[in-house]
Amino acid sequence: MILKTLTIKDFLSHENTTISFKENEKILLDGKSGSGKSSITEAILWGLFGKGRTENRSLIRRGEKSAAVSIKFADGHAETLITRTVSDTGKNVLSITQNTGSKGQFIAIQRTGLKDLQEWIEQVFLRASYELFTNSVAYPQENENSFVKTTASRRKDLLLEIVGAENFDKLYDQTRNILNTNKLESSNAVTKIEVLETIIKDAKGIEKEHDIYKKQNETISVEIEKQKLKEKDLDKQVNNISNLLGQISDKKSLKIAKVLSAEEINNQLKTDQETVKNHESIDIKTATTNVEEATNLQGKTTKIEKEIRENAIAQEKINAHLANKPAVNDYTEEIVSTKKRLVPLVKDSGSCPAGDDCPFVAPIKGQIEFLKDQIAQKTERMKSEKIALELWEQDYVLLVPVKDTKDLYTQLEGLKDKIIVLLESEKIVTAYNLFEETLIEIKKRELELDLKKKRLMAEIVLVENQIQKLEKESVKSDINQINIDLAKIRLSLHDLQDQKDKAISDLALAVQAKETILKSTAEIKDLRKIKLKLKTDGESLELLKEALSPRGVKAVIVDYLVPQLEERINDILGQMSDFRIRLDTQKATVDEESLKEGLFITVINDRKEELPFASYSGGEKVKITIAISEALASLMNQIGFRLMDENIVSLDSESTEGFVTVLTALQEKFPQLIVVSHLQEVKDMFEKQIMISKVNGVSKII
Ligand SMILES: Nc1ncnc2c1ncn2[C@@H]1O[C@H](COP(=O)(O)OP(=O)(O)O)[C@@H](O)[C@H]1O
Ligand SMILES: [Mg+2]
Incomplete structure (x- = not known):
């Protein structure tokens, strides 16, 4: 893996610096002290x-809020970008x-x-801790x-870290734990x-009895069937008997x-007979005579009642006539006094000299006329009233004159009482006559009932015979005995069922035992x-544990690596000086009583x-440090670049030459080499040189 680009933002003295790297590129960083190389x-x-x-x-450039560093690495086509x-x-x-994206995008x-x-970077990406890295790939100035x-x-x-064996102690412990579990599981299995x-x-032991249980089961089943048949038979008998008893x-x-x-019919017949007898005992002759007499007496009462009624009418007429008797008034005195009043008036009418033309005579004459009329009217009324009275009297x-009716009433009451008594017999006669129809019905019913009775009697005899027959039949079987037998059978059936259940469960156990044997054998x-x-x-695991133990692979690795490392160091050292080193993995303690384990460096002049x-x-x-770091770096194949920061400043010119030789050899080994140096001999080796300088406190590439 090599470097592709480095971008620095506000980190230490750099404000914005980017460097691109190519494969097989050896770069020298040059610049004054404090310009920003390191x-x-x-x-x-x-x-x-x-x-x-x-x-x-404190790494943030003074006056800024944050610092950032981005490094892009390349490993073939694979690229990794780390930004911190x-x-x-803080x-x-x-x-x-x-x-790794499908179109090469960064994920x-x-x-x-x-x-x-961070762990990913150190364990997966670089496969080196900071300590290993700074002692090999990138040796810092300090x-x-x-x-x-x-x-x-x-x-x-x-x-050990170089060969990835740094975790062996941890793995050793893990293996030991797994081994312990393994032993535990093993003993568990045993x-x-x-x-x-x-x-x-x-x-x-159980399965052995399987056939015996099976046979037992069969025998019991057969016996149960037998008993059940018996039970069925007895059940049938009991049923028959109860059937018979039911019929009886x-x-x-x-x-x-x-x-x-039948009794009801008898009662009806008896009642009918009594009714007929009662009818026959009635004295119908007397009753008929009584009714005839009552009719006679009723004729008599009608006559008396008529007489009374006529008398009452006559009385009414007399009363009405009396009420209409005309009044006769006597006007004689009134006539006399009126005549008396006429006398002076007549006298006055003749005394006026003017005769009839006298103005005083006319009203008197009128009065005389009125009084004369009065007298005439009253005389006439007295006459007509007298005539009316005479007519009324006629x-x-x-x-018709009215008779005394007291006697008639007394007769009438006596007759009516008698009639009431006599008419009692009328009911008897009516009832007697009405009974004629009932009698016919009774006679008819008597015949029917007689017939019914005879039939019933015959039926009763028939049923009695049937009863006797059924009783005879039922007596044949002893129901109690049958019930006892039935109970016995049922008890034995119960017993047999228990036995069968046991046999079945025994059999099931035997079958289960067989399964258990199979299952357990398989297990x-x-x-x-x-x-x-x-x-x-x-x-x-035992072998692995051995291998991972301090005396195992680790010891082998150390034994294998140490001479190699020693040889490489001395190779490099030989190019720069007369010194050699020796690496030991053990050293006696000061008291020389025991040995210390480690990597001991001894320098030999x-x-x-x-x-x-x-x-x-x-x-x-x-020189020794350079030699060791070169030797270590040469063991780390995964990293294709190398950084060196003025670690050769204090070398003399002879040694510097030697270092240059060392560097030349390194140039071939590492695809990328970045060296910080201001030594001319070193500078001369590099085609690409980057000059750093600080302008106004900010580091820049020129
Ligand atoms: N936080 C910071 N901000 C700005 N400059 C800084 C900061 N810390 C250190 N410096 C300066 O950065 C400069 C560069 O240092 P360095 O890279 O070690 O120089 P050299 O080129 O000698 O290796 C130094 O002058 C130092 O004072
Ligand atoms: Mg420096």
């Missing part, structure tokens, strides 16, 4: 690991996209958070985790097999009903297979003297 290599490290020279927020940003609020964002790698994405300064045990781990074998043994009871009821009917004499077979598999797995690393000069240390 910022470029650091941008790549920060982009990949999020680690910089200070804490993240930090804001002044928010860190990491995004990773790859051109994000899905991970739950920043930590997981390296706090320098391989030579770290512990022997860390060095050994870094070596226990299960033992349990199943016991189950099979027990089941065989029916017939008896019928007989009673018929006897009752009529009165002609009216044992499976378990044995599992056990066998667990055994082989266990053996493999040209006089074959062994001296500790710390006692060498700065330049010598640089």
